[in-house]
Amino acid sequence: MAAPPLGKLSRQAFDALIAPHLGAARPGQVLVGPRHGVDVAILRTAPGQVMAVTADPLSLIPELGVEASAWLSAQLLASDVATSGLEPAFAVVDYNLPPQMDDETLARYQQALHRALADLGVAVAGGHTGRYPGCDYTIIGAGVMMATGPEDRWVCSATARPGDACVVTKGAAVAATGILARVFPETARRVLGDEGAREAAAVFGQFGVVKEARLAAALGVRGGGVSAMHDATEGGVLGAIAEMAEASGLGAVVEREAIPVSPVTRELCRAFFGMDPYTALGEGALVLAVDPARAAELQTRLGAAGIRAAIVGRFEAPEHGRWVVEPDGRKTLLAPPAADPYWAAYARARESGWR
Structure with missing residues (x-):
């Protein structure tokens, strides 16, 4: 059997493998949930208020270098959440590090990520860090980014209109x-x-x-x-x-x-x-x-x-x-x-x- 293709899942694979299994329903709270081709989830957090949320890998591409890879990871997360029309504000960072990644490299990566997030106005609100067998470059973890704002001020890729x-x-x-x-x-x-x-x-x-x-x-x-x-x-x-x-x-x-x-x-x-x-x-x-x-x-x-x-x-x-x-x-x-x-x-x- 041929190996599955690299990169994002196709719509067919997503619909078959992921979409039917999404945990508890939260009607009235999850306004936009997981969908192929949609950058962000939109959650109602209080009357008239929403949160846009996205997730992406954190990468360290050796050929690009530590600092450039961290900057790139921050940009990719912020770009997705910014498509909501709301301001990126908070991030959660999960490092699943290769055992061979030393403290000096981690410090350089984190400092570069900090600078990129600070430039974007994004605060790290939590996360997890550890080294584990089986982890390797180029993916060293994942990030979640959030934006908040009024319920009448968000958009996403699913809100285009005929004639636009x-x-x-x-x-x-x-x-x-x-x-x-x-x-x-x-x-x-x-x-x-x-x-x-x-x-x-x-x-x-x-x-x-x-x-x-x-x-x-x-x-x-x-x-x-x-x-x-x-x-x-x-x-x-x-x-x-x-x-x-x-x-x-x-x-x-x-x-x-x-x-x-x-x-x-x-x-x-x-x-x-x-x-x-x-x-x-x-x-x-x-x-x-x-x-x-x-x-x-x-x-x-x-x-x-x-x-x-x-x-x-x-x-x-x-x-x-x-x-x-x-x-x-x-x-x-x-x-x-x-x-x-x-x-x-x-x-x-x-x-x-x-x-």
């Missing part, structure tokens, strides 16, 4: 570009030249969508503003749009050519075995469903903050289906990819001895 404009920040394959250029610097220089390799490596600093999520929430949420947000992760930008449409029960139409792809990203993806940038690891890009009358205003606000944003399509009533308009005018099905091509490309490059 689909807006994407930054572009395709942000994470794939930044990580590959850092983990395989010699390959990046060979493919892109020195200047291009530096540009691609600098994309790593674009991880995280807290800044644009805050600006979007300031425009207004729900009626007349931003109705949904989703952090592009595994499956890339197209996967995130498909997940948002699916979670919201909507159709969608996306213009492939409208999705920004930087020249260094395109060249790097081509070199890494023809990896598709539109479905490759996309952390750093935020997908938004926005009132079409306010989409240009959102672009202007983001642009003033140095964040590129493109209107790439729109969400439709479900009977319209979900489609990608190709450059030649053909329509192809918009659906989450069976597997993110990044994982296979990364593994093949490592096996081939690329540096």
Whole structure:
């Protein structure tokens, strides 16, 4: 029997293995529970008040280094919870450390995580730390992050509306570009030249969508503003749009050519075995469903903050289906990819001895 694919579970696996077994029901308290393609849970904590909660692995990727890995872990957690439109506030950190990870490395990691969380305004409220056999890099534990706020101020990836404009920040394959250029610097220089390799490596600093999520929430949420947000992760930008449409029960139409792809990203993806940038690891890009009358205003606000944003399509009533308009005018099905091509490309490059 073939090994299960790496990365996030498919919707089919999630629905079969996880969704039927979720403990006690809490009707009226769990407003948004575990669902494929939804970044956050929304819990009613008191009349008129909610908490947004998310969880993600904590990683230490040796090739990236201790400090960069800790910063990345904080950004990924905060990005998910910020898609609620609420301010990230609290974190719980669970370290399940490899036995060979020494105290000095742990101290460096924790200090870097502390700095990143402090910059985000997030307090560590609790957690657990231990070393255990069977644990190894690159995953050294997990984190939970929370945000609180008024019940009429939250959104999620399941709250898009028919007619909303689909807006994407930054572009395709942000994470794939930044990580590959850092983990395989010699390959990046060979493919892109020195200047291009530096540009691609600098994309790593674009991880995280807290800044644009805050600006979007300031425009207004729900009626007349931003109705949904989703952090592009595994499956890339197209996967995130498909997940948002699916979670919201909507159709969608996306213009492939409208999705920004930087020249260094395109060249790097081509070199890494023809990896598709539109479905490759996309952390750093935020997908938004926005009132079409306010989409240009959102672009202007983001642009003033140095964040590129493109209107790439729109969400439709479900009977319209979900489609990608190709450059030649053909329509192809918009659906989450069976597997993110990044994982296979990364593994093949490592096996081939690329540096």
